[in-house]
Amino acid sequence: MFVTPAYAQAAGGAAGAFTSFVPLILIFAIMYFLLIRPQQKKVKDHQKMVEALRRGDQVVTQGGIIGKVSKVKEDGELEVEIAENVRVRVVKSTVAQVLSKTEPAEK
Numbered sequence: 097m098f099v100t101p102a103y104a105q106a107a108g109g110a111a112g113a114f115t116s117f118v119p120l121i122l123i124f125a126i127m128y129f130l131l132i133r134p135q136q137k138k139v140k141d142h143q144k145m146v147e148a149l150r151r152g153d154q155v156v157t158q159g160g161i162i163g164k165v166s167k168v169k170e171d172g173e174l175e176v177e178i179a180e181n182v183r184v185r186v187v188k189s190t191v192a193q194v195l196s197k198t199e200p201a202e203k
């Protein structure tokens with residue numbers, strides 16, 4: 097004989113489920129535009145910089161070594177001259193910054 101108020105509230109369940117996901121969707125959208133997208137752009141720019149390296153460029157590695165590229169190898173390595181007649185092999189992806197670019201050779 098006694099009807100509880102819970103039976104009367106059960107009809108609005110479908111609309112309530114959607115509104116509970118709206119904050120979750122908004123949080124994901126904000127995280128995408130503030131964190132994920134800028135990081136992807138930064139990685140893409142770094143890959144372009146590494147692919148454009150050529151002989152004569154002055155670079156800084158992630159370890160802080162400053163040197164001039166003396167040879168670009170095919171297997172993802174560079175030969176960097178850090179002092180006169182002192183050359184080290186470094187992985188291309190460890191180049192953090194290009195200080196000075198050389199002009200392309202004229203044909």
